Amino acid sequence: MGNDRTTSRYLRQVTLAGIGEAxxxxxxxSHAMIVGCGALGCTSADLLVRAGVGRVTILDRDLVEHSNLHRQQLFTNQDADRRVPKAEAGAARLRAVNPEVEVHAMVADFNAFNAEAVVEEGAFGTPDVLIDGTDNFETRYLLNDLSVLLCVPYVYGGAVGTGGMVAVFRPGKTACLRCVFDEIPAPGSQPTCTTAGVLAPVSSVIASLQACEAIKILVGADAAVSTDLLSLDCWGNTIQRLSMRDARTPDCPCCTERRFEFLDAVGPSAVSLCGRQTIQITPGSRAAIDLVKLCASLGSHGEFESTETMLRGRLDGDDGLQMTVFHDGRALIEGTDDPGVARAVYDRYIGT
Ligand SMILES: [Zn+2]
Structure with a gap:
């Protein structure tokens, strides 16, 4: 193995019986791909790069903002002042942490149109593990489709408020995400980090567990990989484990029938309305939205009013963009002609 510096860098890790020189x-x-470089993505990328995973791809569509800094550990105040793309700022920091690792940064929205190409044709080819650093269920179902299609393990993670969840889905060996959560939650039905806040140590714990599972997968410690859906709340001091050993459903559209509905999604989910500085977002799920509840959760982020069929208002942050949300989850984001910005705003304030 490598030179002296390499040997000493990984010494405390190689000493572990489960890892060793082999x-x-x-x-x-190995190649790990981290989709989403928010709090979860920052911490898992940092841990995997320090651990010496040879190639790491990080993908994110957003720019660093000051409201990210309390939890997104790869970024500095200067990154936020300069509004550097997260993938770029993250990659620069990761290369400084461990120059032996090849880091590939992709500044892109991850969606049905590009997901397959991004994962299969990125700089390092198909990854050995996919790590969830996303903030919405639509992207998670897309990652799950890809995981099953390409037979790449998927390490799911989510953190919001003071709690979070982790699970590992290994195609051919375990249930997939859709076996466990069969329906995509209705838009606005779940809290997001923007509407509910998030405690930084919680994201850190969840991302650390994700990185730990990824390391086990990459060294081939199959028997050690968790088969539970782990859910914890760091404020209420509760931990729950739900065994997923029998969670595989015989009629799962994804892993049994191999219908990749999220990859094959028809119609764009974000379209620009010509000449109006307005983007229309159509969510992946068709479930009705609770406008009164959504209006209440948006109250601290701007002035919003709801009627029976729609909600409308202007955000205090995010450049004062105006949002109109209909009861079927469709939304108009006014004040931008960038579909990526509009999708990010939708995911942050409404969520899926
Ligand atoms: Zn399944």
Whole structure:
């Protein structure tokens, strides 16, 4: 293995019985792809780069903002002042942490149109593990489709408020995400980090568990990989484990029938309305939205009013964009002609 510096860098890790020299060598030959470089993505990328995973791809569509800094550990105040793309700022920091790792940054929205190409044809080819650093269910179902299609393990994670969840889905060996959560939640039905806040140590714990599972997968420690859906609340001091050993459903559209509905989604989910500085967002799920509840959760982010069929208002932040949300989850984001910005605003304030 490598030079003296390399040997000493990984010394405390190689000493572990579960890793050893052989495991370290496997890590060095592995490729991890982290989709989303928010709090979860920052921490898991940092841990995997320090651990010596040979190639790491990070993908994110957003720019660093000051409201990210309390939890997104790869970014500095200067990154937020300069509004650097998260993938770029993250990659620069990761390369400084461990120059032996090849880091590929992709500044892109991850969606049905580009997901397959991004994962299969990125700089390092198909990854050995997919890590969830996303903030919405639509993207998670897309990652799950890809995981099953390409037979790449998917490490799911989510954190909001003071709690979070982690699970590992290994195609051919375990249930997939859709076996466990069969329906995409209705838009606005779930809290988001923007509407409910998030405690930084919670994201950090969840991302650390994700990185731990990824390391086990990459060194080939199959028997050690968690088969539970782990859910914890760090304020209420509760931990729940739900075994997923029998969670595979015989009629799962994804892993049984191999219908990749999120990859095959027809029609754009974000379209620009010509000449109006307005983007229309159509969510992946068709479930009705609770406008009164959504209006209440948006109250601290701007002036909003709801009627029976729609909600409308202007955000205090995000450049004062105006949002109109209809009861079927469709939304108009006014004040931008960038579909990526509009999708990000939708995911942050409404969520899926
Ligand atoms: Zn399934």
């Amino acid at each position: 495991g370290q060598e496997r890590l060095g030959k």
